[in-house]
Amino acid sequence: MDSAASLPFADLLILELASVLAGPQVGQFFAELGATVVKVEPPAGDVTRTWKTPAEPADTDVSAYFSCANWGKQSLVLDLTTAAGRAAVHGLAARADVVLASYKPGDSEKLGVDYATxxxxxxxxxxxxxxxxxxxxxxxxxxxxxxAEAGLMYLNAAPGQEPQKMPVAMIDLLAAHQLKEAVLTALYRRARTGQGTLVQVSLLDSALASLANQAATWLVTGHDPRPMGSGHPSIVPYGTVYAAGNGRSLVLAVGADRQFRHLCDALERPAWATEARFQTNDARVAHRAELEALLRQRIGEMDGDALLQTLEALGVPAGAVRTVGEALTRESGQGMLLPAPETGFPGLRTVAFRSPDWPQMEALTPPPHLDEHSGTY
Structure with missing residues (x-):
């Protein structure tokens, strides 16, 4: 990194009054782009400091969960139920650019840290x-x-199976993106008008906004989309997991008829592409069950790794089903890792974009211990 001053938000002070995941994710986003982020925690700390898996050490207040959203920050414990705590936050807010808050409606007013105040x-x-x-x-x-309430869990199930929540807090992450967009919009507006503002994001609205084509299906047809496991309602073959003969699991994402023809070539079954029931995507959707049965049988006879290489050479979208560890340790995943400090573990970036006009944050301070920066402000 050339210097912190050359990062886009090097002159911003972010006051983080948010906890758990969505708000802190936004805080780390700004920290990665150069902002000073002061995380104000209650005396007990952000609750995610205690959310640990059995494999984690017990003698630290930095859990894996806490670390996923709190790199690059400074921790300050303030008790907002006291006059001294409120006064300290007011002093920080008086010179901050952005406040990130995640209070239930009415709670920020009780604590004296609402927008109006x-x-x-x-x-x-x-x-x-x-x-x-x-x-x-x-x-x-x-x-x-x-x-569950936004319809995502209902859709995330194989036919006839129980609905499943996604394995990450997807609604929190979607809300974090909405919150970033709101803050960036407000910063742009302030640059033109000099005025601050209140922006509000809810988890529910963020979840509903993410329903995309599934919501459009209901809005256009009046019919609820059906749970299909990892399959796609209007593209075949797309998303289904296939087990190859060597134990490799893989996924296809064939969105064009040309790609399907190349897939049939790779499977050494070119005649499938000329059959009326498979020749077009509409036909493949109508004959989903027959095609899926053929694909499962044929892919089960092949070496999955060799097949993936052939598909890549032919321009057919496909990929192996990998573990989290495999995804992060591959060369393609290394750029998303924050280097580990001298003692500790690496982190995961929240910023997934690049520009030649500013450096990438090469190193970021690790997630802070509770009240680590007491006396700094």
Whole structure:
């Protein structure tokens, strides 16, 4: 990295009053792009410090979960139920550019850290408030519940099987992206007008906005999309997992008839591409079951790794089903890792874009211990 000053947000001060995942993810995003991020924690700390798997050491307050969203920050413990704690936060807010908050509606007012209060101290302040169900609902938002209520869990099931939540807190991550977009929009507006603002994001709205083609199916046809496992409702073969003869599991993403013809060539079954029931995507969707049965049988007879190489050479979208460890240790995954400090473990970047006009943050301070930066502010 040339210097921190050359990063896009090197002059920003972010005050993070948010906890768990969505808000902290946004905080790390800004830290990776050069901002100073002060994470204000209650005396007990962010609850994710205690969310540990059995394999993690017990003698640290930095859990794997906490580390996924808190690199590059400074930790400051303030008790907002006390006058001294509120005064300290008010002092920080008076010179901050952005506040990230994730209080239930009404709680920030009780603690004296709501937008109306802080904007009086700093009219240029951008206050980004994340809630579960919007500013008019006091209901707390939890990712697993939102996955269920927004229709995502219903869809994430094989036919006849129980609905499943996704293995990461996907609604929190989608809400984090919405919150970033809101803050960036507000920063752009402030650059033109000099005015701060309140931006509000809910987990529910973020989840519903992500339904995309599945929502459009219901809106256009009036018919609810059906659970299909990893298959695609309007493209075949797309998303289904196939077990190859050597034990390799793989996925196809064939979105064009030309790609299907090349797939048939790779499978040494070129006649399939000329059959009326498989010749077009519409026909393949109509004859999904027959085609899937043929593909399962034929791929099960082949070496999956050799097949993947052939498909790549032919331009057929396909990939191996890999573990998390395999994905991160491959050469293609190395660029998304934050280097480990002298003692500790590497981190995962939240910033997945690049530009030749600013350097990539090569190193970031590790997730802070609770109240590690007491006395700094």
């Amino acid at each position: 802080l904007a009086l101290l700093n009219p240029q302040l951008i206050y980004a408030h994340l809630t579960g169900y919007g500013p008019d609902s006091g209901r707390a938002g939890y990712d697993a519940v939102l996955q």
